[in-house]
Amino acid sequence: MTTTPLRKDAARNRDRIVAVARALVDEGTPLQLNDVARRAGTGVATVYRHFATPEALLETVATPCLEALTTYGEQALADPDAWGALEAFLTRTVEAQVGDVSLAPVTAAPENALPRTTELKTSLWSTGRTLLDRAREAGTVRPDLSPADLVPLMCGIAYAVHVHGGTPADRIDTAHRYLATLLGGLRATPPAV
DSSP states (O other): OOOOOOOHHHHHHHHHHHHHHHHHHHTTOOOOHHHHHHHHTSOHHHHHHHOSSHHHHHHHHHHHHHHHHHHHHHHHHTOSOHHHHHHHHHHHHHHHHHHOTTHHHHHHOSSOSSHHHHHHHHHHHHHHHHHHHHHHHTTOBOTTOOHHHHHHHHHHHHHHHHHHOOSHHHHHHHHHHHHHHHHHHHBSSOOOO
8 A cells, every 4th residue: 555645844744743742642641632733833633634533643653662673573583592582572672661651552552543553563462472482382481471471561560660660760770670580480490590
């Protein structure tokens, strides 16, 4: 499916709308399209022309992070070390969850507003499932761990970091510490110390 390129003024408006939305999401303000229009200096109809719902706008804000994770997932799938690939992918995932507040609500949403979001989320779930299956087949991960367990475990780490992680600068270190603890519990046999 091809799309018609936006006129320069329409592209500028869209970019400005996304930038305003990004700033609002980063400061923890819920996206309301009328508020976005006011802050972006555009008409409400302009915002609605680009984004029919706040969910579509939020998904657009989260798309670069989802795309980066998907790319990283593809690289992890090429790694022959089953445990190392799973560990690296989960590390990158928790870093993204902690670093981009748009990610959690988009990945947790039961429905997607944009087809691209569905495509990216499906790819990420598939990657996680494949990496976990490879680690299980290699005997490096507990046999009772299912792919459905990974998402809540990762979300739990991200939530704990946001509640107890300290300053924004400390959050990545805290996330790494929590993930290391989780990964230690996921291993079929603890690594030799």
